[in-house]
Amino acid sequence: MTVSTQDRLKQHGLEVDFLPDIEEIFPIRLRDPGELARRTLALHALLGVIFHPDPREISEWMKAEDFLQELTEREKWAFALTDLPEEEMRWQQSAMQSNLLTWRAESLYVLLWASGRVPSLVDPSERMDGSLVADHLPALGQPLQPFIRDAGLRPSQEILTELHYYFFLNHFMEDIYEQTGEIIGDLDPMLTAERFHALHWITCAGQSEWDADEE
Template sequence: MNGRGAAEAIDRRLRSERILQAEGVPFLAALPVIETAAEALKRSKEEVALRTLCVLFVAAKGEGLGEDLVEQLLGSYELRPHLTPVELAFVLDKSPSQHDRIQFTWRHEAAWTLLWALGFVAQLGKPAQFCDVGFAASTMAERTTSQFIEDSELRPIADILDQADLIYRYHWAVRNALARGQQIPAALDPGVTEERHHALNWLIGYQDQAWHHVTTDT
């Protein structure tokens, strides 16, 4: 990381820490900086849009979308080539376990983060409340795949990195509290925080990990 990159990364960390401080969220000053704009992966709008549709689709299946509708949407949105093997197996499973249903339903929070990156959601805010599942689902239901891609407007990588840095520090605070048996600060929700961190790490290409193998290290 050159001097300019280091300055960018440190400035981003300091901005995150000011937000956390204002919200009463503890932070670890020694926590490293994250990637810079020069280092981060620049995903295309189409790639992010297709991933968002896949995540919305599997989350809806997790929540109980009927099998007939699952088959219909799989065809009409032409998502089969874009689903991960794990997602496709879940989608094709006629009687998935309750555990799998719950895990995929949580993906709504990752989808919300991707919808923010595409401009459908105005702001993310603190990861303390569940997303608006109805609104998230409607962004897909009201559009074809091509319309969804066309209506997307990918945010600048600097904005995505700002959120990736911030969620990294939120997640540290959540895990630190859980490890110490303390109350989680500022009403942060562990599940929302985890899913947002997952989506943001994928967006910036953290360690070149594929969607289903993304880690949320803190």
């Protein structure tokens, strides 16, 4: 794991002689596949409210599936736009499309990868493409239980390998930005932070809450 991470960091111009194993940094306890699937669906719904032409359809779908209790307080705040009058709802939705919440698309992508539904993660220099995930998620109006029931989990070592890489990549990016005000190459700090956020949530069940810093 360590050699792989060092080689990957080297591709971004980061030369590191030694890195501790991820188990020395975090108390590892992976979440179960069902919890992973429910969080994936919550993000799917959140992004639907932000981007779907009629966000009320997303809200009604989640209500019909009795799924609203799976949302965090921050996600419920986003859903609240569907209770607004039409014109105000449209304005709020448009404003939300430039909100940091839109980066949750990268977390959704990581969760689908960790569950084994998508084969690999694109390089952190690349934002995920919605076409990479659309076919792996329930369409509007479809029941959610089959998605949860069929949930899986990628081998733990594969997930921990990515956690190790994204933890250090995110750490070095933050450190360099604080010292110089510069970013590394064509990497986007928000993308790196979001993928690390998702991987940390998956692997450190006893230590992480999804929106703990925002609520």
